[in-house]
Amino acid sequence: MDFQWSVIWEALPNLLQGARLTILIAAVGLAGGLTLGALAGMVRTYGPKSLDWLARSYILLIRGTPLVVQVMFIYFALPIIAGVRIDGLTAAILSIIINSGAYVAEIVRGALLSIPKGLQEAGLAMGLPFRKVLRLIIGPLAFRRMIPALGNQCITSLKDTSLFIVIGVGELTRQGQEIMAENYRAVEIWTAVAVIYLLILTAMAYGLKYIEKRMPIL
Amino acid sequence: MSMVEFKQVVKSFGSLTVLDKVDLSIEPGEVVVIIGPSGSGKSTLLRCINALETIQDGDILVDGRSVRGGKEEIHQIRLEAGMVFQQFNLFPQMTALENVMFGPINARGMKKAEARALAVQILGKVGLEAKANHSPAQLSGGQQQRVAIARALAIRPALMLFDEPTSALDPELRHEVLKVMRDLAAENMTMVVVTHEIEFARQVGSRLIFMEGGKIVHDGNPVELLSNPPSSRLKDFLQHVH
Secondary structure (H helix, E strand, O other): OOOOHHHHHHHHHHHHHHHHHHHHHHHHHHHHHHHHHHHHHHHHHHOOHHHHHHHHHHHHHHHOOOHHHHHHHHHHHHHHHHOOOOOHHHHHHHHHHHHHHHHHHHHHHHHHHHOOHHHHHHHHHOOOOHHHHHHHHHHHHHHHHHHHHHHHHHHHHHHHHHHHHHHOOOOHHHHHHHHHHHHOOHHHHHHHHHHHHHHHHHHHHHHHHHHHHHOOOO | OOOEEEEEEEEEEOOEEEEEEEEEEEOOOOEEEEEOOOOOOHHHHHHHHOOOOOOOEEEEEEOOEEOOOOHHHHHHHHHHEEEEOOOOOOOOOOOHHHHHHHHHHHOOOOOHHHHHHHHHHHHHHOOOHHHOOOOHHHOOHHHHHHHHHHHHHOOOOOEEEEEOOOOOOOHHHHHHHHHHHHHHHHOOOEEEEEOOOHHHHHHHOOEEEEEEOOEEEEEEOHHHHHHOOOOHHHHHHHHHHO
């Protein structure tokens, strides 16, 4: 078979546009997911029973269902139930937020619990309120321990955006699919798509490595 | 007014009673050494003073403030009582100096430059000014514990609580920590020390308390109690720690 570089060259503008959307969904989704996950994780670790129950249910629901089902629900079912129209991009971002949030919550909880109790007591014994102990002592230490696991989650979530092909959001995979449907050049197009993902994720891995080096686990 | 006053204090973990109607008062300037077998309640007694443990009945007053008086009272009590732990519990992400500056800045609201000057001075007092920029992991156990003492002193407490401060240390490192404690006692700091260091009790303690089963069994002059144990139980215990 002949590998035609010109096919890739022609498809590149559309593929890069898709890549931009992939990065946008992942970045906004993960920013939200990390925030939601941090909150849910802290509630799971330190919160009162009533809130803990809520956080547990959320985590059970999200981890117990596939992401595709979640985004289908948000995109197709939620408008019927709640009567609000949600566009594809919003549904995609929302899915990443709630999905990654559940996994991040457990990462946060695990890291918080791994910090020796004595450090918390040392902070409290100085007269610091628990909030400050968490923000100034336990939080920063726990964060360092979370970095490898959070890195995994970021990588997973970025790749999960390819599933949004099902709701027609023009992210990278969808762009590839659409171009291929026109020109039938599967080898060139899927190679190009794979390489673009690889480049994005390699950059991400290097970013994580840099952060980990700056903030080693203590 | 007493520095610390226990009134019929009961502390229990579930169905296990750890402190059984304890009465005790500690006067300013006293160095009270608490000994006893493990599980006797000595560490718990110490941790109740600054409300790291909550009590179920009775009351503890620290400089007139009740540990059951709510958040603000507990905050004031903790500012007044510095604590040193068996496991040092230094903050690993901070240098020795930053550990000592931490309390003045975050608990006392001191300006950074002022806190730095204070921390340098206190580190000097425990003989570690040269290690100011080392992280805890770069220090020996004895040095870490001295930084921990400096950190507790930096909030300017009126009372120091020591929870087995030398138990996690190699024998040859204990003396440097005990020396710092001895210096503190010589400055008239009120101290409550849970320990197995009988020699420290004899030489530095102004009072010795022997606990067993959540009760204070003996409370008196260390030299007298140690050279002439009034009960066979204390005699047995002393033979075992030596």
